[in-house]
Amino acid sequence: MSRTVNGSQEASAPVLAAYSYCEAVTGQQAGNFSYGIRLLPTAKRRAMSALYAFSRRVDDIGDGPLDAGDKHRRLEETRELLARIREGRIAEDDTDPVAVALSHAARRFPIPLGGLDELIDGVQMDVRGESYETWDDLAVYCRCVAGAIGRLSLGVFGTVPGARDAARASEYADTLGLALQLTNILRDVREDAANGRTYLPSDDLAKFGCADGFHSARPPAGADFTGLVHFEVRRARALFAEGTRLLPMLDRRSGACVAAMAGIYRRLLDRIAEDPEAVLRGRVSLPGREKVYVAVRGLSGLDARSVHRRTAGGRA
Ligand SMILES: CC(C)=CCC/C(C)=C/CC/C(C)=C/COP(=O)(O)OP(=O)(O)O
Numbered sequence: 001m002s003r004t005v006n007g008s009q010e011a012s013a014p015v016l017a018a019y020s021y022c023e024a025v026t027g028q029q030a031g032n033f034s035y036g037i038r039l040l041p042t043a044k045r046r047a048m049s050a051l052y053a054f055s056r057r058v059d060d061i062g063d064g065p066l067d068a069g070d071k072h073r074r075l076e077e078t079r080e081l082l083a084r085i086r087e088g089r090i091a092e093d094d095t096d097p098v099a100v101a102l103s104h105a106a107r108r109f110p111i112p113l114g115g116l117d118e119l120i121d122g123v124q125m126d127v128r129g130e131s132y133e134t135w136d137d138l139a140v141y142c143r144c145v146a147g148a149i150g151r152l153s154l155g156v157f158g159t160v161p162g163a164r165d166a167a168r169a170s171e172y173a174d175t176l177g178l179a180l181q182l183t184n185i186l187r188d189v190r191e192d193a194a195n196g197r198t199y200l201p202s203d204d205l206a207k208f209g210c211a212d213g214f215h216s217a218r219p220p221a222g223a224d225f226t227g228l229v230h231f232e233v234r235r236a237r238a239l240f241a242e243g244t245r246l247l248p249m250l251d252r253r254s255g256a257c258v259a260a261m262a263g264i265y266r267r268l269l270d271r272i273a274e275d276p277e278a279v280l281r282g283r284v285s286l287p288g289r290e291k292v293y294v295a296v297r298g299l300s301g302l303d304a305r306s307v308h309r310r311t312a313g314g315r316a
Contacts, residue, residue: 004089004090004106007258010046014100015101018097020051021165022098032264032268035294039256039257039295039298044109045117046101047105048109050104050105051152054180057078058116061075061123062123063289065290068127068128075124085099085102109158112152115148129196131198135203135204138199142177143174143178145181148174152179153173156175159249169246172249176240176258178239179239179265182232183236183272185270190217200228209222210225218280219277224274226277229276240266244262255296264293264295267290267294268284
């Protein structure tokens with residue numbers, strides 16, 4: 001008889017193999033977040049990789065080639081798998097390595113797995129092609145697809161004993177997710193438009209003469225595209241400043257992980273602010289060496305508090 005995954009024991013060979021699979025997925029696909037995840041000690045790194053691999057699967061269903069009906073079916077199947085994980089009904093020798101790894105991680109760390117239901121809700125909003133009139137509307141979507149990932153990750157990180165303001169840690173993790181997602185939306189404006197998607201609030205688009213969307217490498221005629229981008233960059237920076245209040249509550253390596261994720265995305269935001277039209281020409285990204293620099297800096301010199309001060313105080 002096969003045993004179900006038990007997080008309190010030393011990981012068995014099938015569980016270790018499942019984690020290796022998730023770490024490979026993270027290394028290959030998490031172009032930005034893998035730099036932070038690599039800074040964690042083994043157990044947390046494995047748990048974050050399991051979370052990443054599960055989230056990647058959900059995201060890939062939403063972005064993939066299936067028609068909307070099939071996407072909804074696959075997402076509901078994934079929701080059922082999540083329920084089995086939550087109920088401890090995954091065998092160690094299950095053929096799905098992501099389920100095995102996430103089951104183990106969820107037994108070892110207090111991960112609020114309902115956040116993955118929220119992620120599925122968010123991807124279903126995508127599949128339905130929802131658009132957002134106001135920032136408050138868009139924030140609901142961002143909370144599902146990114147705030148929830150912040151709250152799930154916090155379950156892995158934990159907070160240090162006696163951390164000031166720890167009751168708000170989950171709120172800050174959620175806000176940091178929003179900051180990352182809004183940055184992501186700005187970066188991907190052109191690619192999303194090519195796929196018929198606009199995430200930015202229609203109220204904001206109208207205010208800056210961009211209501212017709214972004215269909216070429218140049219801003220729409222008569223639009224204040226730079227004004228729009230700067231407006232959203234200011235919003236994202238305020239979210240980073242609020243969300244990075246989480247950093248002083250984390251242990252050194254968890255703090256370094258979050259500082260790397262936030263630092264890399266903050267720099268992306270700076271690039272976008274310097275040249276708003278770049279997002280219409282292609283995908284703005286940082287060179288690998290710059291991401292390594294941001295990650296190592298978080299781990300070595302700067303303590304979490306000073307990273308927060310720098311983030312809150314202006315450009316890194
Ligand atoms: C507290 C804490 C840890 C917060 C972090 C929350 C977090 C990691 C949110 C992810 C949201 C996001 C922008 C995903 C983009 O993935 P993508 O695959 O499009 O990213 P990429 O293209 O930039 O690699």
